[in-house]
Amino acid sequence: MTTPKLELRGVWKAFDDKEVLRDVDLAVDHHEVVCLIGSSGSGKSTMLKCVDLLVPIDEGTILLDGADITAPGVNPNRVREEMGIVFQAFNLFPHMNVLDNITLSPRKVHGVGRSEAEEKAKDLLERFGLSDKVAEYPDRLSGGEQQRVAVIRALATEPDLMLFDEVTSALDPELVAEVLDVIRGLKDVGMTMVIATHEMGFARDVADQVCFLDQGRILEHGPAAQIFSSPKEPRTQQFLQRITDAGRL
Amino acid sequence: MSDRSSLDEFGGGPSLLGPPHAPRGREEGTRAALIAAASTVLFVAVALWAILSSEAWPAVQNQFFNWDHFVIVFPKVLGGLWLDIKMFLFAEVVILAVALAIAIIRSLRGPAFFPLRALAIIFIDLVRGIPVILLILLLGFGIPALQLPGVPKGALFWGLTAIIISYSAYTAEVYRAGIESVHESQRMSARSLGLTQGQTLRYVLVPQAIRNVIPALLNGFVSLQKDVALVLILGIREAVREADIYAASTFNYTGYVAAALLFIAVSVPVARFTDWYTERDRQKKQSVSA
Amino acid sequence: MATRRTTWTILLALLLAFAMLTAACSSDSDETGPTAASGSCDIADLNLVTAGTLTVATGEPAFPPWVGTTDGEGFDDPESQLGFEAGLVYAIAGELGFADADVVWTRIGFNEAIAPGDKPWDFNLQQYSITSERDEIVDFSSPYYVTSQALVVYPDSPYASAKTIDDLKDAILGAQIGTTSLDFIENVIKPNTEPNVYDENVDLEAAMNAGQIDGLVLDLPTGYFVTAVQVEGSIIAGQFEAEAAEPDEYGLLFAEGNPLVPCVNTALEALRSNGTLQELEDTYLTQGGGIPIITG
Numbered sequence: 001m002t003t004p005k006l007e008l009r010g011v012w013k014a015f016d017d018k019e020v021l022r023d024v025d026l027a028v029d030h031h032e033v034v035c036l037i038g039s040s041g042s043g044k045s046t047m048l049k050c051v052d053l054l055v056p057i058d059e060g061t062i063l064l065d066g067a068d069i070t071a072p073g074v075n076p077n078r079v080r081e082e083m084g085i086v087f088q089a090f091n092l093f094p095h096m097n098v099l100d101n102i103t104l105s106p107r108k109v110h111g112v113g114r115s116e117a118e119e120k121a122k123d124l125l126e127r128f129g130l131s132d133k134v135a136e137y138p139d140r141l142s143g144g145e146q147q148r149v150a151v152i153r154a155l156a157t158e159p160d161l162m163l164f165d166e167v168t169s170a171l172d173p174e175l176v177a178e179v180l181d182v183i184r185g186l187k188d189v190g191m192t193m194v195i196a197t198h199e200m201g202f203a204r205d206v207a208d209q210v211c212f213l214d215q216g217r218i219l220e221h222g223p224a225a226q227i228f229s230s231p232k233e234p235r236t237q238q239f240l241q242r243i244t245d246a247g248r249l
Numbered sequence: 250m251s252d253r254s255s256l257d258e259f260g261g262g263p264s265l266l267g268p269p270h271a272p273r274g275r276e277e278g279t280r281a282a283l284i285a286a287a288s289t290v291l292f293v294a295v296a297l298w299a300i301l302s303s304e305a306w307p308a309v310q311n312q313f314f315n316w317d318h319f320v321i322v323f324p325k326v327l328g329g330l331w332l333d334i335k336m337f338l339f340a341e342v343v344i345l346a347v348a349l350a351i352a353i354i355r356s357l358r359g360p361a362f363f364p365l366r367a368l369a370i371i372f373i374d375l376v377r378g379i380p381v382i383l384l385i386l387l388l389g390f391g392i393p394a395l396q397l398p399g400v401p402k403g404a405l406f407w408g409l410t411a412i413i414i415s416y417s418a419y420t421a422e423v424y425r426a427g428i429e430s431v432h433e434s435q436r437m438s439a440r441s442l443g444l445t446q447g448q449t450l451r452y453v454l455v456p457q458a459i460r461n462v463i464p465a466l467l468n469g470f471v472s473l474q475k476d477v478a479l480v481l482i483l484g485i486r487e488a489v490r491e492a493d494i495y496a497a498s499t500f501n502y503t504g505y506v507a508a509a510l511l512f513i514a515v516s517v518p519v520a521r522f523t524d525w526y527t528e529r530d531r532q533k534k535q536s537v538s539a
Numbered sequence: 540m541a542t543r544r545t546t547w548t549i550l551l552a553l554l555l556a557f558a559m560l561t562a563a564c565s566s567d568s569d570e571t572g573p574t575a576a577s578g579s580c581d582i583a584d585l586n587l588v589t590a591g592t593l594t595v596a597t598g599e600p601a602f603p604p605w606v607g608t609t610d611g612e613g614f615d616d617p618e619s620q621l622g623f624e625a626g627l628v629y630a631i632a633g634e635l636g637f638a639d640a641d642v643v644w645t646r647i648g649f650n651e652a653i654a655p656g657d658k659p660w661d662f663n664l665q666q667y668s669i670t671s672e673r674d675e676i677v678d679f680s681s682p683y684y685v686t687s688q689a690l691v692v693y694p695d696s697p698y699a700s701a702k703t704i705d706d707l708k709d710a711i712l713g714a715q716i717g718t719t720s721l722d723f724i725e726n727v728i729k730p731n732t733e734p735n736v737y738d739e740n741v742d743l744e745a746a747m748n749a750g751q752i753d754g755l756v757l758d759l760p761t762g763y764f765v766t767a768v769q770v771e772g773s774i775i776a777g778q779f780e781a782e783a784a785e786p787d788e789y790g791l792l793f794a795e796g797n798p799l800v801p802c803v804n805t806a807l808e809a810l811r812s813n814g815t816l817q818e819l820e821d822t823y824l825t826q827g828g829g830i831p832i833i834t835g
Contacts (some may be wrong), residue, residue, distance in 0.1 A: 054437045081443045090434035095456050104452060105442035139533075150438075157443060293555060312655070314557075390742075393749030402750045404735070484713060484735030484746055494736055497650050497717025500676040510557065 003066040005030045005161060005192045006051065011060035013046055013216075020046045022216040024060070028161075028194060028209075033187050035203040035224070036196040038213035039239065044196035047213075048163045051194070052085045064161070081109070084154030085163040089170045091150035092138040098125070099134050102153045110157070117156075124152045128182060144175030151182050162186060164195040200240075200249040204228050212236045315503045322495045322504035329488035330511050336405075336477040336487070340413050341470055347417040352424035353450055369421070376418035382479050384411040389483040408480030416473055423465045427458030464530075467523040471516050478512075488512070580802035582636045587799070588661055593637050595628050596663040599646040600741070603764045604823040605666060611768070617644045623760070623823040624664050627683060630815050634806035649739065650717045653677060658794040662803065666758055668719040669790040679790035680803050683816065684824070686787045688723050689762035690776040690833065691747070692754040699776050704728050704835045711735065713743050713752040719787050720756045723779065727835060728756075744769045758787060760824045777833040 006028040013021040021043045028034050036044040049055040051062060053069065053076040062070045069079045092101050102124070103117040112120075125131050128148055138146055147167050154162065164183065168176040180202050186193065187206050197203055203210060204224050211221040212233070220233045228249075231237050243249045300306060354362075355369045376384070388411040393402040401407070431454050439449040459466075481490035488511060492504035588594045597606065600615040606622035607613035613621030620629050620639075632642050645660050652663045655676045662680070669679045690707075692698050698710050704727065712734040714721040724734045735752055737743045740761070746752050747770045757765070759778050766773045793800050810816045 049437065052437075052441050054440055077440075077443050077445060080441050083441070085437075085441045087434045087438065090432040091438050093435065093438075093453055093457075095460065105444060108448055108452065109443040153442070297556065390745040390749050393751060394745070396750070404746065404749070404751045482738065482742065484737045484742065484751070486733055486736060490736060494716055494721070497653070498722065499672060500653065500655060510553075513553070 002030070004028055004063075005032070005065060006194070007061075007063040007066075008047070008051070009061045009063070011047075011050065011062065012058045013043075013050060013055065014058055020216050021050065021057070024216075024218055026211065026218060026221075028192060031190045031192055032208045033193045033195065033206050034209045034211060035207035036194065036211050036213055037198075037200070037203060037239075042213040043216040044213055045165050048085060048165050048194065048196060052083055052163060053079055054085075077109075081157050082159055083161045083163060084151075084157065084159040085165065086147065086150045086154055086167050088166045092146055092153070094138050097135050097137050098130070098141075098149050101138070101149065102156050105153075105157050121152075121156060124155060125149075128152055128185075142175055143171045144178045147171065147179045148182050151179075151186075160192060162191050162193045164193065164197070166196050166198060169198055198248070200228070200243055204249075212239065214239075311501075313502050313506050315501055318495075318499065318501045318503040319507055322492065323507050325491045325495060326488050326504055326507045326511060329486055329491035330508070330515070332485070332487045333474070333477050333512075334515065336409055336412075336480070337470075337474045340409055340416070340477065341473060343413050344416045344420055344469075344473070345466070347413065348420035349424055349455070351417060351421035352428060353455070355421065355425055356428050356450065356454075357446065359446070373418045373421055376415055377422075379415070381412060381415045381476055382482060384415050385479055385482060387411070388414075389480070404483035404485055405480065408483045408485060409477075412473070412477060412479070416469065416476075420466065420469055423462050423469065424458060426465075427462035428454050430461050431457045464523055464527045467519060467526070471519050471523070474516050474519070475512060580635065580805060585635070585799060585802060586797060588659060589643070591641060593628075593632050593635070593642050594645060594660040595642060596645045596647045596652060596658075596660040597624065598649055598665040598739075601625075601646075601665070602740075602761075603768070604760050608823070609764060609767050618642075623684070623819050624666075626819050626823070627810075627816070628664065630810050630819070631803060631806045634809050635802060649715065652792060653717065655795065661793070661797075661799055663792040664789075666761065666789055667792045668787040670719065673792075677795055678793040678797055678800050680793070680800060681807055682788035682790050683807060684789045684820065686758045686760060686789065688720055688756055688779045688787070689759040689830070690754050690756055690779070691762050691765055691770065691773050692776045693772060694774050696753055696776075698754050699774065701776055701833055702831075703833060704779075706833075707754075710753040711751075713737060713746050713755045714757070715740055715743055718757070720758065724756055727779075740765075741769075747773065759830070763826050775830055777831040779833050779835070 004027040006026070008024050008026040011021055011024040012019070024043075024047060026034070026047075036047065038044055046055060050057050057070060060070075061068050064079065064082060068074070069076075092098075093104070096104065099118060099121055102121040103112075103114070106112040106117040106120070107114060122131065122134060125134060128151075130145065130148060130152070133141060133145060133149070138149070141149065150167075151162075167183075168179050171179065176199065180199065183193070183195065183202075184206060195203070195207070207224040209221060210224045210227040211218045212227065212231070212235075213219065214235050220227065220231060220236045227236070228240065231240055240249065351369050351372065354365050355373075357366060379387075385408050389404050389407040392400065392407055393404075428450075435453055435457065436449055439453040440446075444452065478487055478489040481487055481493070484490075486494075488508045489505075492508040495504040496502050582591065595617075597617060601607070601617055601622075601624075603609045603611075603614060603622055605624040606615065606617045607619065607625075608621050613619035613625070617625040617628070620626055629639055629642060632639070647660070647663065649665060652658070652665070653667075653673055653676060667673070667679070669682060673679070690698070690701070698707060701707055707728055708731050710730050711732050712724050712728070712730060714724050714734055714736060716736045716738060721734065721736060724730065734756075735746060737746065740757070743755050743757070744765060747755055754776065755765075756779075759775075762775050762778075766775055791803060793803075807816075
């Protein structure tokens with residue numbers, strides 16, 4: 001059995017006195033797509049931030065390619081280069097245009113030359129159909145375009161693992177599809193991904209594994225087909241029922 | 250971008266928001282301007298009439314608005330004002346730099362930086378707790394009196410240093426508010442791309458923070474333009490001191506009025522610029538969210 | 540666009556207002572002095588701020604040799620009756636018929652006292668020189684002391700051996716605002732750099748202590764005190780005797796038109812003829828000779 005790409009073992013996290021993650025265990029294999037579902041406040045967002053070492057955990061370990069990234073003495077910056085994360089909103093730096101947004105990290109963190117970085121950036125933009133936005137500032141882009149650029153920006157550092165924190169939740173409905181397509185495209189090229197989302201139809205389509213989070217615990221997890229059609233836990237059933245009633249599934 | 254604010258798509262009839270209040274076309278615009286001008290002139294005329302016909306007016310005019318004295322004292326006050334202008338231009342540049350450094354120190358995260366952060370907080374609290382004029386006296390007279398070797402003695406040096414220290418503390422808090430007003434996702438995005446804390450501040454947080462607080466910084470600048478006059482307590486002959494000297498020997502206060510007019514003339518352009526900048530910023534933000 | 544219109548409107552309104560306000564300028568009003576004493580000088584008839592009390596104002600701190608002695612007794616304590624001006628006040632009070640306990644002291648800054656308007660005190664004395672400009676705003680008694688200006692420096696200063704006013708052309712001097720000392724510097728000495736001007740004598744002394752001025756100019760008796768106590772190590776380089784300057788005559792300062800003035804003048808005359816004035820001078824203001832003269 002090969003080492004999982006990402007592993008969480010017994011992770012606990014509390015903010016002040018409020019426990020947000022409780023004894024979380026998760027294993028994500030290479031090229032696997034895991035979707036996290038659950039109500040707001042169930043801990044999905046925090047889990048992703050902990051994985052990217054943006055929020056320190058209280059207990060437990062997180063392993064990337066088998067190496068403990070939460071051990072003391074680990075350089076978090078090096079670790080973060082292996083992963084990319086996209087948030088729900090406020091991703092792009094509003095005072096830079098699209099090109100500068102994408103080339104900032106390659107140039108400043110990896111020392112890539114300006115022209116080389118811009119070449120690669122334009123390539124990526126072209127692949128995602130956003131070539132004409134090269135010199136635009138984020139406030140001139142639609143919400144969907146901004147999120148797509150945010151994905152491109154995260155990809156510019158060539159990570160092996162991508163984390164998505166409800167990236168379509170703040171978008172107008174007609175813009176959601178273009179972003180989800182981008183994520184599908186990444187799955188096609190074998191990117192390992194952990195996706196927190198409310199888009200259940202999308203989750204059922206792309207996920208290899210679905211985890212249902214409830215009050216900081218992974219209450220239930222398993223293959224997408226199984227979770228969506230025959231969930232075992234009553235709370236999972238309740239949650240999915242409410243989603244169905246709202247016409248979102 | 251979708252536009253959800255327009256109700257027009259739901260069918261005809263007047264908008265629920267009421268008729269637009271901007272005048273349509275040039276005719277109404279000109280008419281509005283004429284009304285504004287006419288009412289201003291009328292208001293000023295009535296106010297002036299009320300002032301000029303009051304009993305106390307001749308005495309007040311003689312004391313504060315005396316043309317003969319104005320002609321004599323104006324050049325002296327103007328000469329002093331030139332010193333004030335040099336002082337606040339120099340001070341502002343230094344203040345903007347020093348305050349930014351202090352604010353950045355305060356914003357550094359992580360336990361390793363705790364002593365630096367604490368020092369910054371203590372400095373800010375101490376300095377903001379002391380009236381500027383007291384700081385000027387302490388540094389302007391106090392430090393040179395120690396006769397420490399190699400330490401400058403000049404009144405202007407220490408007076409300006411006191412003002413710079415005082416204003417840096419206040420301005421640092423303005424910057425800090427700006428830094429903290431940047432959405433947390435910005436910082437996290439920067440860190441997740443591998444940028445260090447320093448790089449995050451430099452490329453992502455501080456540029457945005459400064460843009461956010463430019464009106465507040467300009468406000469501080471307008472205040473500084475007046476406060477530099479406080480160095481007069483150290484004997485320096487800037488504008489207010491010149492008016493003071495004249496008043497003390499002639500007992501006519503027109504010099505003070507002259508100084509006031511000059512200070513107003515200097516700060517009005519900056520105040521108008523601040524308004525224009527704030528308005529333009531607001532319009533940009535509105536058009537984005539539409 | 541709206542802001543530009545606002546700016547112009549504001550500026551035009553201000554200009555218009557100022558032009559109208561300064562138009563129809565009038566010259567300084569001619570004030571006449573108080574009418575000759577036609578009233579009596581009995582305490583009951585005197586024009587006092589508080590009936591039965593003589594309210595006297597002086598500076599803060601009130602320093603020797605005007606209030607207190609140079610060895611430190613009675614410093615800032617006019618009720619000790621020590622010092623030339625303190626002693627003079629109680630002598631005048633006595634002449635007018637007041638008991639010592641009827642004299643009440645209050646403090647005010649040097650320049651605030653000269654401002655036009657009513658005063659909350661009967662008279663003020665803090666080494667005010669009688670000048671025609673001041674006389675238009677306030678009233679003075681007849682002179683009670685005549686003095687000259689002195690220059691205070693540190694002994695190692697190049698100006699310590701100044702013999703003439705020309706020797707001081709490059710000096711950075713300091714003086715208190717609104718004083719004849721300042722006038723003297725600006726109109727007689729005329730140094731190449733404008734003098735620094737301070738609100739009070741203490742600020743002047745602080746600047747001297749801080750090494751921010753080469754020397755200060757003030758009246759000779761105060762100069763004694765400054766060199767003895769306030770500015771350690773300083774000396775009087777010399778006293779000025781320039782014909783261009785009128786000698787400084789000190790007078791008590793009253794609100795314009797105060798009918799108290801003639802009564803006080805009568806009292807002063809009495810003190811002059813009976814030798815009290817000279818006695819006070821000998822006690823407090825004579826420090827032995829030997830002060831070099833700086834010629835103009």
